[in-house]
Amino acid sequence: MGGPAQYLHVGFILISLANLIVIALLIVIFILAVTLRRPEKHRISTIETVAEAVEKLSADTAGTEVQP
Amino acid sequence: MNMTTAIRERVRTWMPLEDLLPDQLPAFVRSPAYFFGVITLSSLVLLILSGILLAAVGPQWWHNSPFGHFVNSLHFWCAEVFFFSLTLHLWTEFFKGGWRHGRRFTWLIGAITFIAGIGTAFTGYLSQTNFDAQWIAVQGKDALNAVGIGAFFNLMNFGQMYGFHILILPLIVVLLVGLHLLQVRIRGIVRPYAPTAKEERAREKLWRGARRRKAKETTATGAGEQRPLPSDQARYYRGLRMMPYDLVREGLIALLAVFVLSIVLAVFLSSADEPPLTLQQYAQQNPVGFVTTAMGGLSGTGAVAQYGPPYNQGTGSVQSIGPVSLQDAAGVTIPIDVAQVYVLQPLAIAAQTDPQLAAALQTFTQASEQQQTAWMNAYTDALSKATVSNGHVVVPQGDYGPLPIMMDHLLTLGTSGALDGLLLRSGDFYQNDFTKPLLFLSEDALPTKAEQLNMLGSQWGMMNSTGNYPGQAWLWLYTFWYQIPPFNTSSNADVLVWLTMAVLTLLLVVFPYLPFLNRLPYYLGVHRLIWREYYRDVRAEVAAGATSAAAESG
Numbered sequence: 238m239g240g241p242a243q244y245l246h247v248g249f250i251l252i253s254l255a256n257l258i259v260i261a262l263l264i265v266i267f268i269l270a271v272t273l274r275r276p277e278k279h280r281i282s283t284i285e286t287v288a289e290a291v292e293k294l295s296a297d298t299a300g301t302e303v304q305p
Numbered sequence: 306m307n308m309t310t311a312i313r314e315r316v317r318t319w320m321p322l323e324d325l326l327p328d329q330l331p332a333f334v335r336s337p338a339y340f341f342g343v344i345t346l347s348s349l350v351l352l353i354l355s356g357i358l359l360a361a362v363g364p365q366w367w368h369n370s371p372f373g374h375f376v377n378s379l380h381f382w383c384a385e386v387f388f389f390s391l392t393l394h395l396w397t398e399f400f401k402g403g404w405r406h407g408r409r410f411t412w413l414i415g416a417i418t419f420i421a422g423i424g425t426a427f428t429g430y431l432s433q434t435n436f437d438a439q440w441i442a443v444q445g446k447d448a449l450n451a452v453g454i455g456a457f458f459n460l461m462n463f464g465q466m467y468g469f470h471i472l473i474l475p476l477i478v479v480l481l482v483g484l485h486l487l488q489v490r491i492r493g494i495v496r497p498y499a500p501t502a503k504e505e506r507a508r509e510k511l512w513r514g515a516r517r518r519k520a521k522e523t524t525a526t527g528a529g530e531q532r533p534l535p536s537d538q539a540r541y542y543r544g545l546r547m548m549p550y551d552l553v554r555e556g557l558i559a560l561l562a563v564f565v566l567s568i569v570l571a572v573f574l575s576s577a578d579e580p581p582l583t584l585q586q587y588a589q590q591n592p593v594g595f596v597t598t599a600m601g602g603l604s605g606t607g608a609v610a611q612y613g614p615p616y617n618q619g620t621g622s623v624q625s626i627g628p629v630s631l632q633d634a635a636g637v638t639i640p641i642d643v644a645q646v647y648v649l650q651p652l653a654i655a656a657q658t659d660p661q662l663a664a665a666l667q668t669f670t671q672a673s674e675q676q677q678t679a680w681m682n683a684y685t686d687a688l689s690k691a692t693v694s695n696g697h698v699v700v701p702q703g704d705y706g707p708l709p710i711m712m713d714h715l716l717t718l719g720t721s722g723a724l725d726g727l728l729l730r731s732g733d734f735y736q737n738d739f740t741k742p743l744l745f746l747s748e749d750a751l752p753t754k755a756e757q758l759n760m761l762g763s764q765w766g767m768m769n770s771t772g773n774y775p776g777q778a779w780l781w782l783y784t785f786w787y788q789i790p791p792f793n794t795s796s797n798a799d800v801l802v803w804l805t806m807a808v809l810t811l812l813l814v815v816f817p818y819l820p821f822l823n824r825l826p827y828y829l830g831v832h833r834l835i836w837r838e839y840y841r842d843v844r845a846e847v848a849a850g851a852t853s854a855a856a857e858s859g
Contacts, residue, residue, distance in 0.1 A: 255775040
């Protein structure tokens, strides 16, 4: 790592290999982060069922809410 | 009014522990897109801990001791992880529209933290006391001087930069991160975008400013205390399935993961620590270059002599936009009489024990200005044909007056290392301002070495590091402008780039407040990928509702 730096020169872009790896990793991990999910044994819903929502709504009379 | 009671009730109302440390979160947070905030926070904790250790023992330790260098490497890699995860946090929050439903201030604080973090890292690079620090200081000074900031924030003043790096900026970052976290916990995690733009607008209208509206309602109706926040989040999350969540456990796991990763990187990859360049090395390795630089200072033709504010009244490096020059407006705050500082004063000290030099110096100073100029011009021209013999600069025969003797003694001061000390003198005992020696080296020695290392401005230098280490990659956009027209051909490039970056930075900070533009993430659609299970469940519920309705009506 302490030796002569490796650079990539394309047109007006002159970038060190180390910085290029960092930027490439950023993009790769971003893509993975938005596409992957945490492993789970049983897939659970992200929303309550309509019945549950109605039940909860009746228990809470305060305010209004826009349903998702 | 009892102020203590008022504050206690306000804290109890607005910051209940159930919100600050919830044990349930909406089920849609299962995406890794929610990890980056806690990773950033973990790396900040480790940055502070390793930084405290480095500050406690001092610069010589991290250069000369293997363990000190290891801690320095750990600090370096923690900084890389910090910016890496901070960038991903910024990206993911952008695509999630994290500022919606009353969270604009949370984004604003986060964006300012990002900028303060860049400043902290930048002053960290300046505090390394190695070649990177030298080069970044002399290259960065032009940009700061061009906008007048350099008059008060001197990148070559190690004492000032070190103070900013280890106290002022970290304190600001920690306070901002604390405020950001508090905002996140009080308001909760933003809901996914509604399935349609119309629904999303309705939801935004309902929740933006809901806090103020509710407060007014409760006050007007005398309904008691302001709305307690747990019910806020309960209402806000209504319709969403909650799942058990252990924030503290997640934080500890992230802390351990970042710690292990940074240790692995520090052990196997270490960190850059190219030794700083000294005047002694410069004089020994390039005597002609050293004397040429000194002559530029003596004759007033060198770049530093003609620089302008904040060092002198020159105009050589003064930048402006139209008639406005912030550099001129800031004035000369770090006055440097180049001929005196670099040549005449050091020689006057050496002349106290050297009669030959004293006589030469007297001859020069007592000569007419016209005679001095003639000698200096002739000697400077002769330096282009100079050779080096036994460590002395030899020029062709000519009428140079006492200059050959003077410059030979100055070169001796340089090669002996005495000039390194003499340029740090300021009349005080303690020295931590390296402006004078760095400016001298900035004329030739540092750029020559930096060019070999691809660190010039035209080589995206500000984001590069010595060796094969990643540098300040987060400065890519700043360095980008210097590579393209009109910036790369303008004599006012620094001030133009600063202006451009100031506008872009302001846009980043206030993005949530920009009408129409702040809806951009919705139309980009990346959120549909992040929350795809949520939208799938909503569609399934709608379909189930429609089927049920059809069955009932049938």
